[in-house]
Amino acid sequence: MAKLNFPSDFVWGTATASYQIEGAYQEDGRGLSIWDTFSHTPGKVVNNDNGDVACDSYHRYEEDVALLKKLGVKAYRFSIAWPRIFPQGTGEVNEKGLDYYRRVVDALLAAGIEPAVTLYHWDLPQALQDKGGWANRDSIDAFVKYAEVIFKEFNGKIKQWITFNETWCVSFLSNYIGAHAPGNKDLQLAVTVAHNCMVAHGEAVKKFRALGIEGQIGTTHNLYWYEPLTTKPEDVEAARRSRAYYNEWFMEPTLKGTYPQFMVDWYRSKGAEVPIQDGDMETISQPIDFIGVNFYSGGYTRYKKDEGLFDSEDVQVGFDKTFMDWNVYPDGLYKVLSWVKDEYGDIPIYITENGACYEDELAEGNRVHDALRADYYKKHFIQLHRLIESGVQLKGYFAWSLLDNFEWAEGYKKRFGIVYTNYETLERHPKDSYYFIQKVIADDGLEV
Numbered sequence: 001m002a003k004l005n006f007p008s009d010f011v012w013g014t015a016t017a018s019y020q021i022e023g024a025y026q027e028d029g030r031g032l033s034i035w036d037t038f039s040h041t042p043g044k045v046v047n048n049d050n051g052d053v054a055c056d057s058y059h060r061y062e063e064d065v066a067l068l069k070k071l072g073v074k075a076y077r078f079s080i081a082w083p084r085i086f087p088q089g090t091g092e093v094n095e096k097g098l099d100y101y102r103r104v105v106d107a108l109l110a111a112g113i114e115p116a117v118t119l120y121h122w123d124l125p126q127a128l129q130d131k132g133g134w135a136n137r138d139s140i141d142a143f144v145k146y147a148e149v150i151f152k153e154f155n156g157k158i159k160q161w162i163t164f165n166e167t168w169c170v171s172f173l174s175n176y177i178g179a180h181a182p183g184n185k186d187l188q189l190a191v192t193v194a195h196n197c198m199v200a201h202g203e204a205v206k207k208f209r210a211l212g213i214e215g216q217i218g219t220t221h222n223l224y225w226y227e228p229l230t231t232k233p234e235d236v237e238a239a240r241r242s243r244a245y246y247n248e249w250f251m252e253p254t255l256k257g258t259y260p261q262f263m264v265d266w267y268r269s270k271g272a273e274v275p276i277q278d279g280d281m282e283t284i285s286q287p288i289d290f291i292g293v294n295f296y297s298g299g300y301t302r303y304k305k306d307e308g309l310f311d312s313e314d315v316q317v318g319f320d321k322t323f324m325d326w327n328v329y330p331d332g333l334y335k336v337l338s339w340v341k342d343e344y345g346d347i348p349i350y351i352t353e354n355g356a357c358y359e360d361e362l363a364e365g366n367r368v369h370d371a372l373r374a375d376y377y378k379k380h381f382i383q384l385h386r387l388i389e390s391g392v393q394l395k396g397y398f399a400w401s402l403l404d405n406f407e408w409a410e411g412y413k414k415r416f417g418i419v420y421t422n423y424e425t426l427e428r429h430p431k432d433s434y435y436f437i438q439k440v441i442a443d444d445g446l447e448v
């Protein structure tokens, strides 16, 4: 057995998001979000599940903080629900909404845990969606006004700021594939939404700098690692498009201020143009202090004429699968973050999400023997160590997720938590994977 040691300042954390854990969807003046609308629309979410109650963290956040403290994490990534702060998206601040986050932040700080806050994790106020949502550039200014209230309120308490969670999900998953709120299926709309969200990110960074807010600011993109099944040029090009769909389309504007031209041409061939206005690319690529990367999976791609958006198809090559049918591909984590370093230099990186969904059973003594999830984490922790050893500026890691929670269109059947949520009683029960991670944190490393 060998011990893989992590730097003593490596930030171990866990992650959640407002709509997935809070519940209390009409409490203390909260306005409706697009996810309330979407989940209340029959047929959109498995079992017609919704976030009305979720994990009830709105009332049980002290239990969550106690779990975090016992776990030993240095930081906790959560998101703020814009509709609690501005129920109509803009206008008057809802003080009771701010109060909830004051309670959460103070409880975390009292427990010696750093809050790492995502400003936008998909719960757009419905009132803004009614005016076009992210397709309407007015939403950019509304986002900056919302961000400014949070920056000022928590300056000095929150020191790690993430503007957006996964602009690919906000744009393509939600407006081209249509699987997430608001559920549109229009390529031009998706390209426009992606662009406006990235402009909103940049404007918020400008505001953060202008206000002299303490701490570091960045944004989170979900990256995948796709490789061509063969070295045939058509397979190589197909894999290049599949990867850029998730990766370069967002990372290049954010970190270099340009869109990948081969993808601009590809989308143009499909009838979609990027609505760039003067100054947008400089705004989008405002210098940031770190890049957040959510990594779950990847795979192999081959060319298939007229298949999907990219004349490509994923190929099954025998990876183990999670309960989301995602490939377990720890090497993909090493490859994708090595690619980030090669492409974008030594920008500090936080893995702001990584984790796995498996079917969990509550066993004797409220234990959950989630050996597959613990093994998923172990395999990926080995890659973290490999990345740090290779010189990648990997500063921290947030496991997705602290709790089983509302898994978007999949509802509550898909459990990602290292803590089991009993949705009847709302009790929390740490799983074996929680104790595995607790030991890694305590030991500053793991035995392999």
Ligand SMILES: OC[C@@H]1[C@@H](O)[C@H](O)[C@@H](O)c2[nH]c(CCc3ccccc3)c[n+]21
Binding pocket: 017, 020, 165, 166, 169, 222, 294, 296, 353, 400, 407, 408, 416
């Ligand atoms: O699906 C697990 C988690 C979600 O619960 C998080 O809210 C979200 O940030 C997140 N992103 C990803 C990868 C992108 C993706 C999200 C949802 C569905 C399919 C792919 C996985 N996850």
